[in-house]
Amino acid sequence: MTLSHSHSVRSFLGPVRAVIATVIAAASLAPGALAQDATRWGPKESASSFGWRFDDLFMLIVILTGVSFLIMMVMLLVPVFRDKARAGHKASFDHGRSLHDKRFTAIVSVIVFIVLDAWVLVVAMRDLDEGFWNVPGPGEAPNAVRVQVLAQQWAWNFRQPGVDNKFGTPDDILTLNELVVPASAEAEGNEDWFAGRPVVLNLSSKDVIHSLFLPEMRVKRDANPGAINRMWFTPIRPGDYAILCAELCGFAHYQMHGKLRVLSPADFDAWEAEASAMALAAYDENDAGAQWAWDWQE
Numbered sequence: 001m002t003l004s005h006s007h008s009v010r011s012f013l014g015p016v017r018a019v020i021a022t023v024i025a026a027a028s029l030a031p032g033a034l035a036q037d038a039t040r041w042g043p044k045e046s047a048s049s050f051g052w053r054f055d056d057l058f059m060l061i062v063i064l065t066g067v068s069f070l071i072m073m074v075m076l077l078v079p080v081f082r083d084k085a086r087a088g089h090k091a092s093f094d095h096g097r098s099l100h101d102k103r104f105t106a107i108v109s110v111i112v113f114i115v116l117d118a119w120v121l122v123v124a125m126r127d128l129d130e131g132f133w134n135v136p137g138p139g140e141a142p143n144a145v146r147v148q149v150l151a152q153q154w155a156w157n158f159r160q161p162g163v164d165n166k167f168g169t170p171d172d173i174l175t176l177n178e179l180v181v182p183a184s185a186e187a188e189g190n191e192d193w194f195a196g197r198p199v200v201l202n203l204s205s206k207d208v209i210h211s212l213f214l215p216e217m218r219v220k221r222d223a224n225p226g227a228i229n230r231m232w233f234t235p236i237r238p239g240d241y242a243i244l245c246a247e248l249c250g251f252a253h254y255q256m257h258g259k260l261r262v263l264s265p266a267d268f269d270a271w272e273a274e275a276s277a278m279a280l281a282a283y284d285e286n287d288a289g290a291q292w293a294w295d296w297q298e
């Protein structure tokens with residue numbers, strides 16, 4: 001009895017260990033983001049003012065489903081061990097059609113629905129309302145850093161208005177697969193949603209549907225041809241972060257990534273002035289590919 005038990009545990013742990021070892025080996029061999037983070041579970045640390053909301057929501061879901069799982073396991077395992085085969089004990093077959101069984105099922109279902117689903121829904125809707133959907137409207141964030149994003153197979157074009165703060169002028173800063181924005185440390189934990197310099201994006205696409213995904217900022221939004229979608233976030237810490245496409249958009253979709261460079265406010269102002277001056281100096285009105293600005297959508 002003891003022998004066969006320990007044997008079955010060992011034969012179960014063998015494949016589990018093999019899977020874990022394979023995952024760790026794959027993560028440490030993978031290029032880029034995964035390798036640096038192989039020791040950390042879950043996504044990289046949030047670096048935006050409302051990113052914590054998504055982390056808290058995920059944790060709430062893990063706790064609620066984890067506790068439900070444990071309760072279910074206890075309810076399953078207690079009868080298994082309490083009523084296991086023994087001399088003189090006869091099994092009886094039950095369809096679970098009695099009123100007692102039906103009432104029990106109904107009560108458990110209602111509790112699960114109210115406690116788990118409603119709780120997660122209320123928190124998720126509050127977070128969306130105060131964070132992701134709360135894109136600053138006209139005049140709400142005069143300090144906002146405005147960016148036009150034009151996706152294409154398979155690259156990200158970014159346009160910033162430059163020092164004249166107008167889109168579609170010769171001093172516009174155009175970057176490819178790299179977006180430079182300032183950090184606003186004061187936005188962290190601030191009750192004013194738009195404290196510091198929120199980054200507000202207008203997204204569109206040249207060809208198919210893409211999706212701009214900034215995992216450390218905890219935001220993601222589709223870029224659709226023929227439409228302008230809006231998105232916002234406020235970075236709170238300088239650093240280099242990932243830009244990804246989260247919509248399967250063709251055969252080189254996997255190459256459609258870039259770098260989000262978050263600079264200190266002073267470094268950003270210096271970068272912006274220099275990049276805008278260089279854009280003005282290099283402006284070529286015959287470069288048709290660079291003339292894609294639109295009227296800013298607030």
Ligand SMILES: [Cu+2]
Pocket residue numbers: 151152154209210211245246247248249253256
């Ligand atoms: Cu794409």
